[in-house]
Amino acid sequence: MTRKYFGTDGIRGLTNTAPMTVEVALKVGQAAGARFLRGDHRHRVVIGKDTRLSGYMMESALVAGFTSVGMDVVLLGPMPTPAVAMLTRSMRADLGVMISASHNPFADNGIKLFGPDGYKLSDEDELEIEAMLETDPIRAQPQAIGRAKRIDDARGRYVHFAKNTFPEDLRLDGLRIVVDCANGAAYHVAPDALWELGADVIPLGVSPNGTNINDQCGSTHPALLQETVVASGADIGLALDGDADRLIVVDETGKVIDGDQLMALIALDQHRRGQLKGGAVVATVMSNLGLERKLQAEGLRLDRTKVGDRYVLEAMRASGCNVGGEQSGHIILTDHSTTGDGLIAGLQILAAMVAQGKPASELLNQFEPVPQLLKNVRFKSGAPLENGAVRAAIADAERELEGRGRLVIRKSGTEPLIRVMAEGDDEAQVHAVVDRICDAVRQAAA
Numbered sequence: 001m002t003r004k005y006f007g008t009d010g011i012r013g014l015t016n017t018a019p020m021t022v023e024v025a026l027k028v029g030q031a032a033g034a035r036f037l038r039g040d041h042r043h044r045v046v047i048g049k050d051t052r053l054s055g056y057m058m059e060s061a062l063v064a065g066f067t068s069v070g071m072d073v074v075l076l077g078p079m080p081t082p083a084v085a086m087l088t089r090s091m092r093a094d095l096g097v098m099i100s101a102s103h104n105p106f107a108d109n110g111i112k113l114f115g116p117d118g119y120k121l122s123d124e125d126e127l128e129i130e131a132m133l134e135t136d137p138i139r140a141q142p143q144a145i146g147r148a149k150r151i152d153d154a155r156g157r158y159v160h161f162a163k164n165t166f167p168e169d170l171r172l173d174g175l176r177i178v179v180d181c182a183n184g185a186a187y188h189v190a191p192d193a194l195w196e197l198g199a200d201v202i203p204l205g206v207s208p209n210g211t212n213i214n215d216q217c218g219s220t221h222p223a224l225l226q227e228t229v230v231a232s233g234a235d236i237g238l239a240l241d242g243d244a245d246r247l248i249v250v251d252e253t254g255k256v257i258d259g260d261q262l263m264a265l266i267a268l269d270q271h272r273r274g275q276l277k278g279g280a281v282v283a284t285v286m287s288n289l290g291l292e293r294k295l296q297a298e299g300l301r302l303d304r305t306k307v308g309d310r311y312v313l314e315a316m317r318a319s320g321c322n323v324g325g326e327q328s329g330h331i332i333l334t335d336h337s338t339t340g341d342g343l344i345a346g347l348q349i350l351a352a353m354v355a356q357g358k359p360a361s362e363l364l365n366q367f368e369p370v371p372q373l374l375k376n377v378r379f380k381s382g383a384p385l386e387n388g389a390v391r392a393a394i395a396d397a398e399r400e401l402e403g404r405g406r407l408v409i410r411k412s413g414t415e416p417l418i419r420v421m422a423e424g425d426d427e428a429q430v431h432a433v434v435d436r437i438c439d440a441v442r443q444a445a446a
Contacts, residue, residue: 005133006126008308008413012101012110015054020109022061024133029065031132032113035125036071036094043071043146046087048079048154049099050185050243053210054109058099062111063148070140071095075150078208080185080244081112082341083158089118089338090157100185100243103220104414106211118338120310159193165336166347170354172199177350178237178250180204180225182218186244190343197347202232214241219248219329219342226254236353236360240342245309246329247342249349251360259329260291262349264366266331267323268298269352275335276300278321282312285408286327286374289423294367307410307419309340370405371427373434376417379445384418385411387444390437397422397433405430409437418445 005011005019011028013020037043045066049055055078063073071094076087081098088096096114104110113121113129121129140146177199181187187206194201204224205217217224219239229237229250237250249257263281270276280301283291292302303319305311309330316324316334325331330340337344353363377384384390397407405424412419418441422433 003127003130005130008310009102010098010110010112010120012104012108012414014107015052015058015109020058022057025058025061025111026065027133027137028111028129029062030069030137030139031129032095032097033066033069033071034132034137035129036116037069038094044074044091044093045071045095045097046074046076046084046091046093047097047099048076048081048084048087048185051078051183051187051208051210051213052101052106052109052242055099058109058111062097062099067146067148068139069137070144070146072146073148075148076154077150078185078187079154079158080189080341080343082245082337082339082344083154083161083189085114085118085339086158086161086337087154088114088116092116098243102243102245102414103214103218103241106213106215114338119313120339155189155192159189159196162189162193162341162343162347163197165344166197167351167355170351172197172350172354175236175350175353176200176202176232176234178202178204178225178228178232178234180217180219180222180237180239181206181244182214182240182242183208183212184214184218184240184242184244186240186343190238190240190244193343193347202228202234204228218242219246222248222250222256225250226256230254236350238342238346241329244342245340246326247331247345248329249346249360249364251364253361255361257360257364259325259327259331260288260369261364261366262329262331262345263287263323263325264291264294265352265364266333266345266348267295267300268366270323271298271300276323278316278319280319280321282315282319282321282324284308284312284326285406286421288327288372289370289406290367308413313339370423370425371430372421372423373430374419374421375434375438376412376419377438377441377445378417379441380416382445384441384444385409387440390440390444393437393440397437400429400433407433
């Protein structure tokens with residue numbers, strides 16, 4: 001069945017443009033609420049958001065939808081996506097909602113839904129909700145309309161939860177850490193958690209104004225973090241995205257470290273301590289071949305999935321693995337969380353630094369990456385990947401790289417982009433292959 005609303009990570013789009021309108025948000029609240037009215041108990045949904053200007057508007061529409069079908073609403077305010085997942089479980093809620101467009105600019109927004117177990121909804125549930133969006137909702141009787149309540153201690157609950165993933169016998173005393181919160185959902189909780197564990201914290205991106213989320217800051221724009229780490233003599237820099245479910249690290253020299261190296265460190269550290277489960281790390285087709293070779297050298301597998309942290313998590317649950325993620329910095333550690341969590345991943349990196357007494361530049365150089373290049377081509381409409389010339393260019397590239405590298409071409413699930421990635425031991429060949437395919441896509445999309 002073709003999806004009309006849900007992409008790889010919930011519903012997302014330009015605010016006040018379909019599907020990211022208050023009308024759709026109202027219907028999502030009604031449909032998702034009705035879908036999870038199971039049993040005769042008083043039903044509850046928790047709603048968090050990031051710091052986008054449109055968050056207030058979308059929150060109000062969702063509250064109206066949920067309460068109209070008889071669900072009580074607990075409002076968390078600005079909170080990371082993983083905090084919403086955690087609080088959905090701990091508050092025994094029937095549903096969790098995060099209002100965020102993650103790393104996208106402020107003008108976009110999105111709706112992510114979590115089931116009562118704290119995991120993102122299954123394809124089956126999302127398709128059922130989509131079908132219900134096209135029907136008239138069954139509204140609650142007047143006496144059964146839901147109530148809305150805002151709680152004030154959500155931040156403290158999440159900080160306590162995150163700190164409990166850090167070894168009790170370790171502290172961060174003596175470490176100078178720069179943390180860039182992207183003017184997003186973690187602007188309070190991330191610096192607070194690091195400070196409470198003893199770190200000397202230099203915060204960036206902690207002054208949200210509704211329009212500056214991800215604006216030249218955070219995990220997708222690490223230049224300021226790099227500059228600040230070097231200028232301040234910090235030991236490490238941590239960069240979160242707008243909803244804090246992804247992490248990028250900068251070492252003490254200012255070098256950016258991606259999610260592949262972070263997964264390698266965490267997985268191998270757990271493997272040596274006998275805590276890695278499933279004999280593998282789960283990652284997407286975008287992860288570097290160097291990671292795969294490193295894991296194989298340690299007797300471990302790299303199990304690949306299609307792009308999207310939800311698919312990584314599905315594979316992890318199926319295989320019993322407890323470490324997985326994406327090169328972009330979504331690190332999923334199922335011993336601690338049901339979704340990607342940038343702060344918790346960062347705490348595991350810091351714990352390894354303290355325990356091993358090594359600088360970030362040494363600790364986070366777990367493998368030599370194979371030359372890899374990713375370029376994005378924006379298109380307005382149509383299906384460029386179905387164009388004959390594009391298909392021919394891709395086929396030629398696959399033949400050229402056969403046995404010497406990999407090619408991954410895909411349409412983004414969250415933006416109108418065609419993503420073209422190639423990797424191989426010959427860097428010049430990789431660049432030439434990507435450029436040829438991008439040129440073909442641009443001509444097809446013109």
